[in-house]
Amino acid sequence: xxxxxxxxxxxxxxxxxxxxxxxxxxxxxxxxxxxxxxxxxxxxxxxxxxxxxxxxxxxxxxxxxxxxxxxxxxxxxxxxxxxxxxxxxxxxxxxxxxxxxxxxxxxxxxxxxxxxxxxxxxxxxxxxxxxxxxxxxxxxxxxxxxxxxxxxxxxxxxxxxxxxxxxxxxxxxxxxxxxxxxxxxxxxxxxxxxxxxxxxxxxxxxxxxxxxxxxxxxxxxxxxxxxxxxxxxxxxxxxxxxxxxxxxxxxxxxxxxxxxxxxxxxxxxxxxxxxxxxxxxxxxxxxxxxxxxx
Numbered sequence: 459x460x461x462x463x464x465x466x467x468x469x470x471x472x473x474x475x476x477x478x479x480x481x482x483x484x485x486x487x488x489x490x491x492x493x494x495x496x497x498x499x500x501x502x503x504x505x506x507x508x509x510x511x512x513x514x515x516x517x518x519x520x521x522x523x524x525x526x527x528x529x530x531x532x533x534x535x536x537x538x539x540x541x542x543x544x545x546x547x548x549x550x551x552x553x554x555x556x557x558x559x560x561x562x563x564x565x566x567x568x569x570x571x572x573x574x575x576x577x578x579x580x581x582x583x584x585x586x587x588x589x590x591x592x593x594x595x596x597x598x599x600x601x602x603x604x605x606x607x608x609x610x611x612x613x614x615x616x617x618x619x620x621x622x623x624x625x626x627x628x629x630x631x632x633x634x635x636x637x638x639x640x641x642x643x644x645x646x647x648x649x650x651x652x653x654x655x656x657x658x659x660x661x662x663x664x665x666x667x668x669x670x671x672x673x674x675x676x677x678x679x680x681x682x683x684x685x686x687x688x689x690x691x692x693x694x695x696x697x698x699x700x701x702x703x704x705x706x707x708x709x710x711x712x713x714x715x716x717x718x719x720x721x722x723x724x725x726x727x728x729x730x731x732x733x734x735x736x737x738x739x740x741x742x743x744x745x746x747x748x749x750x751x752x
Contacts, residue, residue, distance in 0.1 A: 532566045532568045532569075533566055535596075537566055537567050537568065538564045538565070538566060538567070538596050539561075539563065539564060539565050539566070539567050539570065539592060539596050539597070539598050540563055540564045540595075540596040540597070541563055541596070541597055541598070542556070542559075542561065542563070542597070542598045542600065543597050543598070543599050543600065544556075544600045544602060545599070545600070545601050545602065546601055546602040546603055546604065547585075547600075547602040547604060548584075548604065550584075551582065551584050551585065551602065551604060552602075554582055554584075555579055555582070555600065555602070558578055558579070558582075559575060559578065559579070561598070564596070567592050570592070570598070572590045572591075572592075575590055576588055576589075576590050579600070579602070583605070583625075583626045583627055583628050584604050584605055584627050584628050585602055585603070585604060585605070586603050586604060586605045586621075586625075587602075587603040588600065588601065588602050588603070589601045604627075605621040605625055605627045606621055606622070606627075607619040607620065607621060607627045607636065607639060608620060608621050608622040608639070608651065608655055609639055609640050609641065609642050609651060609654060609655065609658075610630055610633065610636055610639045610640070610641045610642070611641075611642050611643070611647055611648050611651075612641055612642070612643040612670075613643070613644070613645065613647070613648075616629070617629065617630035617631070617632070617633065618630065618648070619636070619639075620642075620648055620651050621651075622651065622652065622655055623651065623652065624648050624649060624650070624651035624652065626648075640654075640658050640668065640670055640671070641669070641670030641671070642654045642670060642671045642672070642673065643670060643671070643672045643673065644672045644673030644674065644676075645673065645676055646673050646676035647671070647672075647673035650673065650679075653679070653696065653697075654671050654679065656697050657671060657679060657681065657691075657696060657697055657700055658671070660697050660700050660701055660704070661681060661700060661704070663704050663707075663708070664681075664683065664704065664707075664713075667683045667684045667685075667687075667713075668681070668682075668683060669682045669683060669684055670682050674690075677693050678690075678691055678692060678693045678696065678723070679691045679696055681700060683713065686718065687713060687717065687718065687719065687720075688718070688719040688720070689703050689719070689720045689722065690719055690720065690721045690722060690723050691722055691723070692722060692723050692724075692725060695725070699722040699725060700722075702722065702728075703720050703722060703728075706720075706728075712730075716732065716733050717730050717731060717732050717733065718731045718732060718733050719731040
């Protein structure tokens with residue numbers, strides 16, 4: 459048998475086809491390889507998930523399962539709160555706190571909004587500061603710092619308890635309930651309680667006779683003493699003016715005399731206002747000195 463001529467022998471072409479060449483070039487591209495390794499599985503997973511959740515029964519089953527699992531975790535004994543403890547509060551304030559926080563124990567600690575509860579308790583007039591925490595043993599611990607009443611404010615026939623900064627503490631039914639507290643009166647007196655407290659401290663030598671302070675015209679103070687006497691203070695440097703009046707009283711026993719008021723509104727010219735009988739006696743003595751009664 460004769461062999462075909464060498465020119466007619468068909469050998470395979472080692473060069474790749476056009477499609478193979480393009481695929482190999484794509485595989486050499488980093489972005490294409492990333493899309494193939496990550497994007498394609500993600501797309502398949504997204505499609506499968508979308509198909510699964512397209513059925514209402516599947517969605518309900520998943521939601522119910524998550525809710526059951528969460529409830530199982532949240533209601534474990536170590537997360538349950540069984541009682542409330544309030545420290546630092548008086549019986550009345552503690553009762554108010556229990557009233558504004560109607561918690562039905564036992565309750566999961568996950569269901570307690572401590573920030574909202576703190577804001578709610580801070581809204582009570584008598585509460586200056588409050589801290590909440592859940593301590594070991596399933597106890598909701600509430601530590602309260604109450605406002606300390608410093609003065610009684612009389613306005614419009616009503617009595618209010620105020621602290622040293624003028625913040626409202628609560629109502630007072632009668633003056634007899636708080637005999638140890640000084641009284642401030644007048645419109646706008648609550649906005650100047652720190653100054654009133656300083657005046658009351660400066661009036662310590664007159665504490666046995668002091669009946670209170672009255673705000674006049676929302677501008678200045680009158681010191682009200684027994685026997686209807688008053689010390690009229692200026693708008694500025696009221697404490698210093700009151701100290702001057704007390705010094706004069708200690709020197710000449712001024713306030714023991716029959717005077718109605720000591721007017722210190724003009725610092726350069728203090729004035730004494732006499733009572734009616736004292737005025738008549740003054741003019742009688744004046745007439746005797748000048749000889750007008752002879």
